[in-house]
Amino acid sequence: MDALPPTLEATGSGCHGGRETMLAAAGAAGKTAAMDQLMQDYPRGPHDQPQSMCPAFGSLRVGLRMRRVATILSGSACCVYGLTFTSHFYGARRSVGYVPFNSETLVTGKLFEDIREAVQLTASPADYDAVVVINLCVPTASGVPLDLLPKQVDGVRIIGIDVPGFGVPTHAEAKDVLAGAMLRYARLEAEAGPVARPRGAVEGQPSVALIGELFPADPVGIGALLAPMGLSVAPQTPAREWRDLYGALDCVAAAAVHPFYTASIREFRAAGRPVVGSGPVGVEGTAEWLEAIGRAANLPSQRIDLAKARALPAVQGALAASPIAARVTVSGYEGSELLVARLLVEAGAEVPYVGTACPRTEWSEADRAWLAARGVHVQYRASLEQDVAAMEEVKPDLAIGTTPLVQRGKELGIPSLYFTNMVSARPLFGPAGAASMAAIVAAQTKGRERFSRMVGFFEGVGTKDGAGYGFTGKPIDPPGFRDRQRKQRLARAKAEEAVGT
Numbered sequence: 001m002d003a004l005p006p007t008l009e010a011t012g013s014g015c016h017g018g019r020e021t022m023l024a025a026a027g028a029a030g031k032t033a034a035m036d037q038l039m040q041d042y043p044r045g046p047h048d049q050p051q052s053m054c055p056a057f058g059s060l061r062v063g064l065r066m067r068r069v070a071t072i073l074s075g076s077a078c079c080v081y082g083l084t085f086t087s088h089f090y091g092a093r094r095s096v097g098y099v100p101f102n103s104e105t106l107v108t109g110k111l112f113e114d115i116r117e118a119v120q121l122t123a124s125p126a127d128y129d130a131v132v133v134i135n136l137c138v139p140t141a142s143g144v145p146l147d148l149l150p151k152q153v154d155g156v157r158i159i160g161i162d163v164p165g166f167g168v169p170t171h172a173e174a175k176d177v178l179a180g181a182m183l184r185y186a187r188l189e190a191e192a193g194p195v196a197r198p199r200g201a202v203e204g205q206p207s208v209a210l211i212g213e214l215f216p217a218d219p220v221g222i223g224a225l226l227a228p229m230g231l232s233v234a235p236q237t238p239a240r241e242w243r244d245l246y247g248a249l250d251c252v253a254a255a256a257v258h259p260f261y262t263a264s265i266r267e268f269r270a271a272g273r274p275v276v277g278s279g280p281v282g283v284e285g286t287a288e289w290l291e292a293i294g295r296a297a298n299l300p301s302q303r304i305d306l307a308k309a310r311a312l313p314a315v316q317g318a319l320a321a322s323p324i325a326a327r328v329t330v331s332g333y334e335g336s337e338l339l340v341a342r343l344l345v346e347a348g349a350e351v352p353y354v355g356t357a358c359p360r361t362e363w364s365e366a367d368r369a370w371l372a373a374r375g376v377h378v379q380y381r382a383s384l385e386q387d388v389a390a391m392e393e394v395k396p397d398l399a400i401g402t403t404p405l406v407q408r409g410k411e412l413g414i415p416s417l418y419f420t421n422m423v424s425a426r427p428l429f430g431p432a433g434a435a436s437m438a439a440i441v442a443a444q445t446k447g448r449e450r451f452s453r454m455v456g457f458f459e460g461v462g463t464k465d466g467a468g469y470g471f472t473g474k475p476i477d478p479p480g481f482r483d484r485q486r487k488q489r490l491a492r493a494k495a496e497e498a499v500g501t
């Protein structure tokens with residue numbers, strides 16, 4: 001990493017430095033308001049440090065997935081290396097811009113000039129609708145003032161955001177930092193005058209804006225649930241194209257399906273849109289959600305009842321066709337953990353614990369209360385340690401969780417499944433979600449006996465001194481090897497001492 005300004009030198013920086021020192025440095029460098037806003041939007045809990053990938057990846061991913069949007073990082077080279085590597089690993093297929101710095105350009109303010117120049121060079125209206133600049137930990141703590149960038153260059157919008165690991169606890173919430181900043185820009189544009197028409201918009205058809213990254217079939221399925229009420233699905237948040245932001249803001253109601261998009265929700269509210277929490281999972285969840293959406297959209301009760309009459313028997317049928325008889329623990333950092341747990345419980349599963357790295361908000365309150373009433377322990381801002389302790393205590397038939405939790409589960413012979421892979425590969429909502437959830441749980445729990453045999457077979461192999469390969473039996477220490485090594489070490493230490501004196 002490049003040398004740091006004096007305020008940061010004492011403790012190192014970023015993920016492994018002192019958070020308080022970084023916050024103090026950011027405050028001293030004029031970022032107090034920005035840090036206060038982050039603190040308010042993404043409140044801390046028992047787990048207040050990132051335990052997964054660098055949070056800024058969330059913002060970077062949102063920018064990279066949008067058409068005609070360029071994304072530029074401002075941060076230490078090691079952070080940028082990790083972030084670009086991860087984005088290409090996830091198939092970004094786009095260049096990530098980078099403005100490097102050293103201690104001199106950081107403390108003299110030249111870094112800001114370099115960023116402004118990069119923005120001017122990049123902002124070509126033929127190629128881009130917007131250019132996003134993301135301040136990582138060190139430039140944020142050093143007060144690089146992205147708010148002083150021009151608001152637009154030749155009609156290309158410029159959006160600068162601070163996404164430090166010491167201010168945004170999860171990469172999920174970092175998605176909201178950029179989504180919210182874009183919605184705000186688009187809202188102010190729409191308030192100022194006419195804007196581009198969203199692709200595929202149907203004149204006069206009221207729509208519901210879904211908030212959160214969903215499996216591609218889910219918005220289609222939710223559209224089918226809404227159709228009997230005369231509603232359609234608006235472009236999603238985070239958006240895929242700039243003009244979609246106008247389409248989303250033009251909704252009759254916003255659905256905070258992922259409940260941690262605090263900044264985005266603020267923009268929907270500022271645009272006068274009612275916001276509904278939870279999501280259409282299982283029979284009860286779908287009924288409550290359709291009711292809430294219908295009321296938010298000021299629809300007569302007959303239309304709400306019609307939508308429920310169409311949807312609920314199908315969900316009920318899917319759940320009844322493949323009941324789940326298993327104990328399952330759920331943990332993750334995607335924000336949909338409570339919805340998954342609700343669906344599992346309705347399908348017949350016993351769910352003693354659900355942990356989410358995301359914070360408690362009013363938009364998951366109905367799910368929390370529903371789960372708590374059925375004896376489920378809900379842990380917001382759950383740490384890996386809490387998730388693992390819960391799994392070890394309840395010994396589930398299936399543990400759904402993050403990578404390190406799944407690794408621990410497999411060591412213990414507990415069938416385990418990555419939460420992110422599960423929700424990003426199948427629908428969650430409506431009848432399709434009910435059917436697919438039962439199928440995946442049944443397939444995974446069947447492996448329990450196989451797991452136990454594997455754990456027994458490999459007992460002691462591949463851990464500690466037994467690590468390695470090429471053994472035909474259980475590895476054993478060569479007789480006398482450790483003793484000889486210990487004596488050699490002692491002799492070497494003595495010889496070095498003699499030279500020293």
Ligand code: SF4
Nearest residue numbers: 014015054079137165
């Ligand atoms: S930008 Fe990300 S990787 Fe870099 S120090 Fe901050 S949290 Fe860590």
